[in-house]
Amino acid sequence: MRKNLFIFVLIVLITNVAFQANAEVGIGSTIEEVLAEFGKPNGELTSGKERILSYPGGIITIRDNKVVHIDDNFIKRLQLRKQENQSKGVMKNFQDAAKQKRDIWGNRARQLSSGEQTVDVQKIVIVSNGGKSVDLSELMVLGHVTVIDFYADWCGPCKKIAPLLEELVQSNEDVYLRKININDWNTPVAQQYSIRSIPDIRVFDRQGRLVGSPTSSFQDVQLNIQKAKQR
Numbered sequence: 001m002r003k004n005l006f007i008f009v010l011i012v013l014i015t016n017v018a019f020q021a022n023a024e025v026g027i028g029s030t031i032e033e034v035l036a037e038f039g040k041p042n043g044e045l046t047s048g049k050e051r052i053l054s055y056p057g058g059i060i061t062i063r064d065n066k067v068v069h070i071d072d073n074f075i076k077r078l079q080l081r082k083q084e085n086q087s088k089g090v091m092k093n094f095q096d097a098a099k100q101k102r103d104i105w106g107n108r109a110r111q112l113s114s115g116e117q118t119v120d121v122q123k124i125v126i127v128s129n130g131g132k133s134v135d136l137s138e139l140m141v142l143g144h145v146t147v148i149d150f151y152a153d154w155c156g157p158c159k160k161i162a163p164l165l166e167e168l169v170q171s172n173e174d175v176y177l178r179k180i181n182i183n184d185w186n187t188p189v190a191q192q193y194s195i196r197s198i199p200d201i202r203v204f205d206r207q208g209r210l211v212g213s214p215t216s217s218f219q220d221v222q223l224n225i226q227k228a229k230q231r
Contacts, residue, residue: 024037025037025038025060025067025070026067026070027067027068027069027070028066028067029066029067030065030066030067031051031062031065031066031067034053034060034062034067038055038057038078041053041054041055041060041184042054042055042056042154042183042184043152043154043155043182043183043184043185044185045152045154045155045156045157045198047156047157049063049064050062050063050068051063052154052155052156054152054153054154054184055074055078056077056078057071057073057074057075057076057077057078057079058070058071058072058073058074058077058078059071059154060074121141121176122176123169123170123176123177124166124169124170124176124177124178124179125139125176125177125178125179126179126181127139127178127179127180127181128181129181130183130187131181131182131183131184131187131188131189131190132187132188132189133188133189133192134180134189134192136148136193136204137208139178140204140208141176142206142207142208143206144174144175144176144206145172145174145175145176145203145204145205145206145225145228145229146175146176146177146178146203146204146208147165147169147175147176147177147178147201147202147203147204147221147225148178148180148201148202148203148204149162149165149177149178149179149180149199149200149201150180150182150189150190150193150195150198150199150200150201150202151179151180151181151182151198151199151200152181152182152183152184152198153181155198155199157198157199157216158198158199161199161201161216161218162179164218165177165201165218165221168221168222168225172225174229175225182195182198197216198216199216200214200215200216201214201215201216201220201221202214202215203221203224203225203227203228204228205227205228205231206228206231207231209231211224211225211227211228211231212224212227
């Protein structure tokens, strides 16, 4: 009887070990294995033949239904991020949003009171509040050209165009950049402005009117800025 029980326990242990080994996701794993292990990603981007999945632990890149890249220490960071979000994530988002709003209204108040170009308005402002709704009118630098860049941390094309936008803004005294992190496709801000692909870059003239159409092309952004300056 004891011998049979020992054999049964041994079989259960071996089965559990085998299951855990199969459950590990790494290079060569299929998209089905990734979804089964981590569930639906927070965000997803298709770039050419690659499919980029964003999780709290980092980025997983899929090509031909196979994992070709996974961020280092993915599992560890996934667990740490979960713990951090539970303990202080909500408070941090609230504090960041409050500070951002104070900065915006402070800048706008200086503009309205002076009636002149306000040199102490920040050239680049990043709004990262977990994807909550955003009022674009509060981000406009009236009397100047404002560029709104909807982006996400997990977006490869966003990372490529970001330094170009920042250099363009820094070299143009009359142009200001506001970057809004959509977080993922299901967040309120993504739904609010019908974001279907990123980067989604919009140029507004000195009166806060949209110039051209939302674009991911740096050349189109440059063209729209020139049009905005001429209005």
